[in-house]
Amino acid sequence: MKLKAIFLAAILCLVGVFAVPAVAGEFPERPVTYIIGWATGGGSDLVSRVLCAEAEKHLGQPIVIVNKPGGSGAKAYVEISQAKPDGYTIGNTTGTISTHKFMGVIPIGHEAFEVVITFNSDPGGLWVKKDAPWKDLKEFVEDARKRPGEITVAASNPGSITRLGLQLLELKENVKFKIASQSGGESAGPSLVAGGHVDACQAAPVTAKSLYDAGEIRPLGIMSETRVEAFPDAPTCMEQGYDVVMHNARQVLAPKGTPKEVVDKLYAAFKAAAESETFKKFMNESGSMILTWNREESTEFLTKQDAQFKELLQQVGLYKEAK
Amino acid sequence: MSLLAALQAVFTFKMIALIFGGSALGIIVGALPGLSATMGMALMLPITFYMPPSEGILMLLGLYTGAVFGGAYSAILLNIPGAPPSVMTSLDGYPMAQKGEAGRAISLATVGSTLGGIAGVIALIIIAPILAKFALRFGPAEYTVLAVFGLSAIVAVSGKSLAKGFAGVTLGVLLSTVGMDNFTNVSRFTFGSIELMSGINFIPVVIGLFGLAEVISQILESTKEGIITKAINRLLLSAGDFRLILKGLIPASLIGIVIGVLPGAGGTIASIISYNHAMQSSKEPEKFGTGTPEGIIAAETANNASVGGAMVPLLTLGVPGSSPAAILLGALLIHNLRPGPMLFTTQPVLISTIFVGLLVAQFSLLLWGLGTARIAPWILAVRKEVMLPVIAVLCVIGAFALKNSFFDVGIMLVSGIAGFFLNKLGIKPGTIILGLILGPMFENNLRSTIEISGIAPVFTSPICVVLWVLTAAMILYPICRMLRLKKCESE
The missing domain is CATH 3.40.190.10 (Periplasmic binding protein-like II)
Structure with missing residues (x-):
């Protein structure tokens, strides 16, 4: 009997982890889901977890982190791009947002999203x-x-x-x-x-x-x-004297068509998070760079990054049009 | 300094509770037939994602230690080894229980396990730092031959049939080739699926092959098991028993540590070799198998000593020496902790905490082992129609929670069904898992070696030569033994 009770309790705990409430209203009126396209414990995961823990203080709503690893972010990119553009489903990128589409992995790149912020880069x-x-x-x-x-x-x-x-x-x-x-x-x-x-x-x-x-x-x-x-x-x-610059930057993305005021609210929250003491301490201890580029600055960077990676991939013979 | 910090970290109520709780859970998992240390740890792994690394790791270590020992209960009481490492325990434990000395048998197993476990941890503390410095000398060439050594070890002990062992390992290696090839950027066997690009994750496969396959087999091949009613008497050990434990301690611990350190070996093989050693070095080998205390001591001391041994390659080289160690590797990586020489420099407190925690886990065995001997039979009496659905649900949750992926649940279900049939064919699930883990290690390091300097270092590096010799010994030893046995029979 005791054993039965222990197992039942364990199952109830696990069920609780997966329960997600769903209510509609003015942004943000309910928790925001943040999809990470990499495994729990990886670089993108840890950085995002620390960032989101700070961002939710400024957003006024919890940010629920969901890991959907697969194909170096490819699986998550597709899922975010297809989500309802209401700001309640967002996620993060790395440089693979520019390489995947030029290597034929997935047909979409940054233009299929509203970029919220570029919050970090790890240079080569x-x-x-x-x-x-x-x-x-x-x-x-x-x-x-x-x-x-x-x-x-x-x-x-x-x-x-x-x-x-x-x-x-x-x-x-x-x-x-x-x-x-x-x-x-x-x-x-x-x-x-x-x-x-x-x-x-x-x-x-x-x-x-x-x-x-x-x-x-x-x-x-x-x-x-x-x-x-x-x-x-x-x-x-x-x-x-060597003109060699290679960033692997991380952005927060929302689906294309997410209202501007929602993106702005998200930017304000994530910018405050990236500038918080906790995030700064974490990034400095691990040896990472912090950035706080807004939508325009990020889009400019990503357009340049696309051109750089497209040319590089063509030169090394890996360029492939996505189907 | 790190030791002091570790002592402070471990001797808190929460940590002690996690270790004792983990080992209690491990003993239950180990004692229940069909639930292995590997399965218990695989199911608990997602929960550790949400704990600080030291807490999660120590709970898993407690579980591992408990599960390796827990199998002794069912082996002694029911003649069903609750977990693979206790196969040899049942040979003498069950006859002793039949004589009405079940309590004595459990107590022998408890004390043997505790002392063997402590010997293993002491060896870990002394040997691991040396190996840690040595580990930087392991490059792709050395890892290549290490993978061969690991693969040969499991092939040599894959049950009754060597051919089936090969089949299992090959199947595992084949599964490991699925996904993006790291060297050419070509997708292998992915059929255009993004899910398969990162390869087949071994944890859903482990949960399926061990957990679900066992559930299926229990449902289809259920036999009625009687509830234990025989009284468990004589819990206390005599002075003679203690002399026997101390006599068997050194050889059994040494065998357990050495075999535990070898990737791909582990508690099961350690207990088999130790039991054989005890039998062959005994003046009365004919008494083995009839309920002799030496048999129980040899098996249980060795399999728990192997726990500390298995931590050595895991912590210093990042090589899992057993399936449970492979899960610990996952738990470390989840927290961005890459086992290997780096961990000793970057996380000295965590390493010391693991050492101290492992020692505490051994003492928790003593408490649970001697304390629960009387009620143990009633745990095994939980009705199957209650247990099996619960296990099946946990399998699904465990596979899903890892990547929030229904695809992984699918992998788990397929692995479970395949595992059931493979088990019937005599192909051990452990061989598949080791192929799945060591296959990519072999392939990636071999190709990396060739990229750097050609294949020569695989045969010329001093470490590689030593590993080749050990591999040859691993393959030739059973053959020589068999020939000697045949010679004995013919004489």
Whole structure:
């Protein structure tokens, strides 16, 4: 009998987790659903959870987070784009909002949404072992020029933003690295560099942080316009004379046709959240960049990003029209 | 400093309650036939998403520890191993219970498990930091051969038929190829489905193959089990029993730790080897199987010692040494904690908390084991028509909650039905799961090695050579044993 009661209680608890109330009214009169296209515990998930916890204070309504991982965000993008455009279903992106449509994964990109805010970017970066022979990016690139295809660099799978950042450097400087794919995304790269298995790795500062903090690896160049706040000593590529910028930015999206005043209300809440102390602390500790671009600034960025990724994907031979 | 912080973290009411609660749940899960440690942990995993990492992990560790031990109850009382690691326990535990010494058998299992578990955790604390430093030397080439080693280990012990073991592992590897290929960006076996692009998630498969398949088989192949009415007497152990426990402790713990550390082995194999060792080194091997205390001690000490051992590759290399460890890996990753050398530098307090929590979990066994021996039979007497629908519902919820995906529920249902038939064919679900986990590890690391420097390091790196030798030993040992056995028979 006791056992029965325990199991019944467990089931009731689980049922409670899935219960979602539904009432109509002026925005926001009921909880907002926020769809994350990545698994619980991943980078997009953690950033979004911290952001939403702050945003709901300013929105005046709870934000219910639902993880719908699949195809690096593709599944969630489709679901958000098809949701009722009332602001009650929103979600987040990464750079894949621009790559998916040029690789034939899904036929939609940012133009199928109302962009609420761009709240974060994790730029690319090139890292080497602490005692590596290259002092800076210049020495590294010049060495690669002398020995094409010999310097090994760990990066993610073809078509990933990480890989494209490295290939951008290759194309701009007309050099060739020996790129080693990493199945687990870019996260394995820093360990491989620290263990001496590859010469370098392409990874966002947020990924390289723990081994950088441990003094095992050092940065050659970060692919952002300005230095990342959490890495004051890590030089950008630009300040070393290399015009290589690669962002992997995150936006909050609402379905196309969501009323302007609703998008504005959401922007105000998310902007306040991105500027909150909690979010700042979290992002700095993990080594991420905070942004607070509004709809116009975000659309401008995304249009540029589309052009950059389209050209890059054509150059590396991965461009494919979506059906 | 991290130890002090860990002690402060563990010795709070909430943490102690979670560990003791987890191990109590684990014992129930382990004791109920058909519910395994893996299944219990897979079902609890989504709940840990909403807990701080240390709380979630320690609850799961308590559950794991409890479940490995819990199987001893049903093995001793009903001659049904509640979980795979207690198969060997039933060989002597049941005869002892038949003699009216069920209480003594349970107490022997409890004390053996607790001491073995503590030995395992001590080994983990001493060996893990060394392995952690060593772990950075593991590159794609080393992981490739490690995957081969893991695969060979499970193939060598996949039940009665080696061919069926191969079939199970192959099926698992085949399933693991579904999804986006990381090296060429080609979708494999996805049939245009976005859901399948990220591959087949192993957790719904685990829930289906273990949980639902068991429910189906219980429904279709139900046999009436009598309620235990025999009195459980002699709960206290004699001085002689304690001498036997101490005598068996060292070899059984060592075997448990070493086998536990090996990916793909785990408690079941540890207890089989330990039982064999105890039998072969005994002066009266013929007494084994008739209710001898040494048999129970050897099996139970080894399978609980393997829990600490299994944590070593998980925490230092990110390699799950067993299905339960694979679930712990998932629980860590959910909280953005990547097991491996990094975890020791980035999360020293969490690592110490895991060590201290595991020790506490061993002591919780002592309390629950000796305290519940009298009421244990009544847990097993819960009617099937009540239990089976509850388990089926939990399977569906567990599969859905992971990704809020009905597609995963579908994967779970298909796995459950397939698992039932595969079980009937003698293909163990564990072989499929290991193929599913180790397949991509082998493929991705091999291709990565070739991309970096060609295939040579797989055969020339010192670590790889050692792993190849161990793999060869793993395959040749059972054959040599069989030949020796045949020679004995012919003489």
